[in-house]
Amino acid sequence: MKILIVYYSKTRKTKEIAHTMANELADGNEVKLRRIKMKGERNLLATYLLDTKKAIRREKPEIEVIDFDHRKYDLILLGTPVWSANPAPAINTYLDRSDFRDKKVALFVTLRLMGGEKVVKLLTEEIEKRGGKVTNSVIIKTGLFHEKRMIEEAKTFASKL
Numbered sequence: 001m002k003i004l005i006v007y008y009s010k011t012r013k014t015k016e017i018a019h020t021m022a023n024e025l026a027d028g029n030e031v032k033l034r035r036i037k038m039k040g041e042r043n044l045l046a047t048y049l050l051d052t053k054k055a056i057r058r059e060k061p062e063i064e065v066i067d068f069d070h071r072k073y074d075l076i077l078l079g080t081p082v083w084s085a086n087p088a089p090a091i092n093t094y095l096d097r098s099d100f101r102d103k104k105v106a107l108f109v110t111l112r113l114m115g116g117e118k119v120v121k122l123l124t125e126e127i128e129k130r131g132g133k134v135t136n137s138v139i140i141k142t143g144l145f146h147e148k149r150m151i152e153e154a155k156t157f158a159s160k161l
């Protein structure tokens with residue numbers, strides 16, 4: 001199977017999860033990893049202070065060029081952290097530019113505490129509007145006390161796809 005793993009990550013938890021899933025799926029599949037980047041990315045403090053609003057308003061900030069084509073893949077894994085109970089804003093821009101026609105999509109959403117179900121629902125609606133089908137989803141808690149479990153959950157999720 002040809003698999004594309006697309007994600008946004010600010011503090012590298014979603015990135016670590018994406019890479020764990022890529023390793024888990026590498027055997028017998030062709031896996032490509034792509035990170036969505038916001039243009040003019042701010043430091044973490046400024047992100048909390050300024051970009052949180054963008055998440056709440058579901059803004060679509062400028063992102064770096066998307067250099068992949070969904071049509072080449074059988075399965076797409078999409079990952080985002082939860083920001084104020086919403087997807088990271090860069091993901092809104094990515095969704096807006098994407099065609100998911102006849103594509104299977106699996107979602108992985110990372111968070112500290114809450115807002116994951118809402119984000120899964122939102123992403124599912126956006127993907128289905130664009131012709132895709134969300135077949136699986138997982139919400140993974142990150143942070144100091146969840147490190148080991150976070151990796152285990154990522155492996156388990158990927159192994160069942």
Ligand SMILES: Cc1cc2nc3c(=O)[nH]c(=O)nc-3n(C[C@H](O)[C@H](O)[C@H](O)COP(=O)(O)O)c2cc1C
Binds near residue numbers: 051082083141
């Ligand atoms: C701007 C901002 C807003 C956040 N809002 C939430 C939230 O509403 N709920 C929550 O559980 N975690 C929230 N978090 C925590 C992140 O979702 C969590 O740490 C995530 O795993 C970070 O992923 P990353 O390291 O890939 O950026 C927020 C983090 C940031 C930076």
